[in-house]
Amino acid sequence: MDAHGQLGTFLQARRAQLQPRDVGLPTYGDRRRVPGLRREELALLAGVSASYYTRLEQGVSCHASVEVLDAIARALRLEETERQHLRDLATACRHRVPARRPPAERVAPAVRELVRSLGEVPVVVTGRRSDVLAWNAPGHALLAGHLDPAGPEHPADRPNMARLVFLDAHVRELYVDWTAKARAVVGNLRLVAGRHPQDARLTSLIGELTTGSAEFAGMWADHRVRACDTAEYELRHPLVGSLTVTQQTLRAPAEPEQSLVVVTTAAGSASEAALRLLVQATTDRGGVAHGFEAGHGSGPGAPALRPDAAPSDVSAPGSGPRRR
Known part of the structure; x- marks a missing residue:
């Protein structure tokens, strides 16, 4: 999977692990078609438009600012290690580097x-x-x-x-x-x-x-x-x-x-x-x-x-x- 896919898959997986009650959102008793939060609900919590968040998750766009990434991380309730992982994925998405085989590691x-x-x-x-x-x-x-x-x-x-x-x-x-x-x-x-x-x-x-x-x-x-x-x-x-x-x-x-x-x-x-x-x-x-x-x-x-x-x-x- 390429860097675009990795970023989107991570966002989708973590969104699916959150329920509306976890973040204080009402459900109104309706039957939900997707596990976890909907995209528009996550976007609302992060303070971004639903269409913009959807482009990020689908890998169409990967130029989110640090501020936007932090807002999404807060909405997803990510810990610091997870937040850094999100930033790493976004960086890899913006700067695609060809795969390479690094040299064998040696102990100092x-x-x-x-x-x-x-x-x-x-x-x-x-x-x-x-x-x-x-x-x-x-x-x-x-x-x-x-x-x-x-x-x-x-x-x-x-x-x-x-x-x-x-x-x-x-x-x-x-x-x-x-x-x-x-x-x-x-x-x-x-x-x-x-x-x-x-x-x-x-x-x-x-x-x-x-x-x-x-x-x-x-x-x-x-x-x-x-x-x-x-x-x-x-x-x-x-x-x-x-x-x-x-x-x-x-x-x-x-x-x-x-x-x-x-x-x-x-x-x-x-x-x-x-x-x-x-x-x-x-x-x-x-x-x-x-x-x-x-x-x-x-x-x-x-x-x-x-x-x-x-x-x-x-x-x-x-x-x-x-x-x-």
């Missing part, structure tokens, strides 16, 4: 050193399109231990977190509330797609996910946007069982298109003990992920490693105890 040396320095704190560095550019051993073991730990070093075959969440059974099983994680991923991809409509690799990824996952296609059609800043998730890890973590996404100062996903647990909690055990296993074995598969243990969430295990007792699922 300072960012790589930061990842190493965090030591036992799980960290994953992702690029613009959610490609994994780097991870430390705990980050790899916690979030994608079934994958080759050296995967990020090969640009053509890097793991992609969006692809993993929707198309990888291991990662899907990891998140107890998978839907919440999936919606966060889709919302972030929407933001990035609005800022970089010319990114052919991103367009290809979205197409792959749309055809490969009906759930992604449905969430994408909602046109919800969301910045992945901080979120709490309950994980069901195949090695250490259940743990609750906080994922914080930080921007790399040297590379604003790159993010550091830092995972922490509450101090003194059982989750902290479980994560410490996983880190210990990672340290002792040089990467617990080699050869382990999800689903080991006595059942969902059952740990293959015991939180009270001594370092010498730490073993991978299906293997015997470590020899001294």
Whole structure:
């Protein structure tokens, strides 16, 4: 879909998600033929003519001023992140740029050193399109231990977190509330797609996910946007069982298109003990992920490693105890 279509589709989708009662408009008991607000109702709320708003939504015109866009955003009750997305779509509509394939992303040396320095704190560095550019051993073991730990070093075959969440059974099983994680991923991809409509690799990824996952296609059609800043998730890890973590996404100062996903647990909690055990296993074995598969243990969430295990007792699922 071109930039004109993206702007119009976003406006239409968000208009359909608002009911007259949400914005204080009367309905008079009539049967409505369209879901949500009518175009003329939205135009009234925004203070623009119905014909002008219709041209925007149909992609006939895309030269709305900042003031008009802000008025429409207020009428649609958009949050600040959503307002910026609307501005990005309008900018892309006004300045059409041919699609291009950007060069492979590389982790800045300072960012790589930061990842190493965090030591036992799980960290994953992702690029613009959610490609994994780097991870430390705990980050790899916690979030994608079934994958080759050296995967990020090969640009053509890097793991992609969006692809993993929707198309990888291991990662899907990891998140107890998978839907919440999936919606966060889709919302972030929407933001990035609005800022970089010319990114052919991103367009290809979205197409792959749309055809490969009906759930992604449905969430994408909602046109919800969301910045992945901080979120709490309950994980069901195949090695250490259940743990609750906080994922914080930080921007790399040297590379604003790159993010550091830092995972922490509450101090003194059982989750902290479980994560410490996983880190210990990672340290002792040089990467617990080699050869382990999800689903080991006595059942969902059952740990293959015991939180009270001594370092010498730490073993991978299906293997015997470590020899001294």
